Amino acid sequence: xxxxxxxxxxxxxxxxxxxxxxxxxxxxxxxxxxxxxxxxxxxxxxxxxxxxxxxxxxxxxxxxxxxxxxxxxxxxxxxxxxxxxxxxxxxxxxxxxxxxxxxxxxxxxxxxxxxxxxxxxxxxxxxxxxxxxxxxxxxxxxxxxxxxxxxxxxxxxxxxxxxxxxxxxxxxxxxxxxxxxxxxxxxxxxxxxxxxxxxxxxxxxxxxxxxxxxxxxxxx
Amino acid sequence: xxxxxxxxxxxxxxxxxxxxxxxxxxxxxxxxxxxxxxxxxxxxxxxxxxxxxxxxxxxxxxxxxxxxxxxxxxxxxxxxxxxxxxxxxxxxxxxxxxxxxxxxxxxxxxxxxxxxxxxxxxxxxxxxxxxxxxxxxxxxxxxxxxxxxxxxxxxxxxxxxxxxxxxxxxxxxxxxxxxxxxxxxxxxxxxxxxxxxxxxxxxxxxxxxxxxxxxxxxxx
Numbered sequence: 007x008x009x010x011x012x013x014x015x016x017x018x019x020x021x022x023x024x025x026x027x028x029x030x031x032x033x034x035x036x037x038x039x040x041x042x043x044x045x046x047x048x049x050x051x052x053x054x055x056x057x058x059x060x061x062x063x064x065x066x067x068x069x070x071x072x073x074x075x076x077x078x079x080x081x082x083x084x085x086x087x088x089x090x091x092x093x094x095x096x097x098x099x100x101x102x103x104x105x106x107x108x109x110x111x112x113x114x115x116x117x118x119x120x121x122x123x124x125x126x127x128x129x130x131x132x133x134x135x136x137x138x139x140x141x142x143x144x145x146x147x148x149x150x151x152x153x154x155x156x157x158x159x160x161x162x163x164x165x166x167x168x169x170x171x172x173x174x175x176x177x178x179x180x181x182x183x184x185x186x187x188x189x190x191x192x193x194x195x196x197x198x199x200x201x202x203x204x205x206x207x208x209x210x211x212x213x214x215x216x217x218x219x220x221x222x223x224x225x226x
Numbered sequence: 227x228x229x230x231x232x233x234x235x236x237x238x239x240x241x242x243x244x245x246x247x248x249x250x251x252x253x254x255x256x257x258x259x260x261x262x263x264x265x266x267x268x269x270x271x272x273x274x275x276x277x278x279x280x281x282x283x284x285x286x287x288x289x290x291x292x293x294x295x296x297x298x299x300x301x302x303x304x305x306x307x308x309x310x311x312x313x314x315x316x317x318x319x320x321x322x323x324x325x326x327x328x329x330x331x332x333x334x335x336x337x338x339x340x341x342x343x344x345x346x347x348x349x350x351x352x353x354x355x356x357x358x359x360x361x362x363x364x365x366x367x368x369x370x371x372x373x374x375x376x377x378x379x380x381x382x383x384x385x386x387x388x389x390x391x392x393x394x395x396x397x398x399x400x401x402x403x404x405x406x407x408x409x410x411x412x413x414x415x416x417x418x419x420x421x422x423x424x425x426x427x428x429x430x431x432x433x434x435x436x437x438x439x440x441x442x443x444x445x446x
């Protein structure tokens with residue numbers, strides 16, 4: 007086993023370097039990179055649709071969507087926004103090399119925000135820097151309010167958390183305060199939004215946060 | 227990189243061997259091993275509670291529950307059934323070594339069914355044999371009916387699929403037939419059950435299936 011450890015460390019250091027270089031390159035042209043992470047089916051693609059509808063008139067947006075297989079998400083988003091599908095071929099998370107490739111395929115556009123939808127997985131993507139400025143985790147109200155403590159690394163490494171599908175709250179044993187407290191025990195600085203892509207609730211607040219973060223990037 | 231490949235293959239072969247030995251050992255004493263896999267928050271623990279309530283009078287059951295952190299699930303189940311928590315310390319899936327350890331801590335009981343709840347992750351647990359006779363994937367109706375095609379390995383390697391939380395169907399854009407067709411494209415032999423741990427719908431059919439599978443194990 008010992009022989010492989012230095013090799014692995016070297017690879018991880020190289021990936022980190024590439025992620026930093028990508029972040030710096032896009033910072034210089036004023037493009038905010040957002041990495042959306044969550045379990046499968048929390049509504050990442052629906053959130054992207056709602057975000058593009060809300061922000062698309064004011065900001066130039068681009069999207070990369072990651073999946074193990076299929077280009078279903080890119081097909082959903084293509085009518086709304088420039089988008090490329092990243093298919094991992096079975097791997098459980100996106101890596102910087104695939105993001106760089108998608109960015110090239112997108113034509114390296116001069117946009118304000120690049121939104122990256124990671125593979126649906128509340129564990130592995132937490133350990134991979136995609137060059138993002140913001141990591142945003144989604145927690146669906148249908149998943150249960152006990153999840154932050156059970157999947158701590160994802161919430162600890164996130165800047166913001168969206169509690170999604172809040173339109174379903176009347177039918178669920180989910181307590182918003184419990185989930186928020188659980189998440190803040192792990193990451194006290196977490197910005198928290200409650201949203202529903204179905205009713206549109208919370209989408210303006212979330213989009214305003216994105217605009218502010220983008221503004222902070224270009225004025226710093 | 228090349229130096230690490232034979233080592234890795236060797237480790238994988240050893241794990242497979244241990245999984246096979248565990249399966250054979252429990253087969254001899256008539257214990258069916260069931261590996262429950264799914265995204266976080268599909269209701270694995272609620273399904274276990276409902277299953278224990280339905281089957282607990284007729285069969286001897288034991289449970290191992292896996293998580294990255296916390297013993298919340300074991301605490302929930304402890305009043306109902308002999309249970310041990312397996313905590314992976316951040317790893318994204320259970321492995322046979324941890325299952326063997328949990329089995330010992332459970333006291334290696336002479337039970338009819340050992341139910342193992344894997345870490346919530348629709349990707350990585352698909353690649354790890356825990357010595358189970360049955361792999362059962364849960365897909366929550368709240369996750370969307372497009373998931374089998376997007377996470378193919380999990381459904382391809384499963385014997386059965388449970389569509390959970392069907393009590394929420396009136397409030398969701400989820401089509402049961404679409405999800406079933408998508409799953410059967412990947413794995414035509416999949417046994418499919420629609421269940422709600424909240425209303426109890428489908429639980430007797432699922433439990434009957436477990437009983438039949440256990441019966442088949444001891445009579446073969």
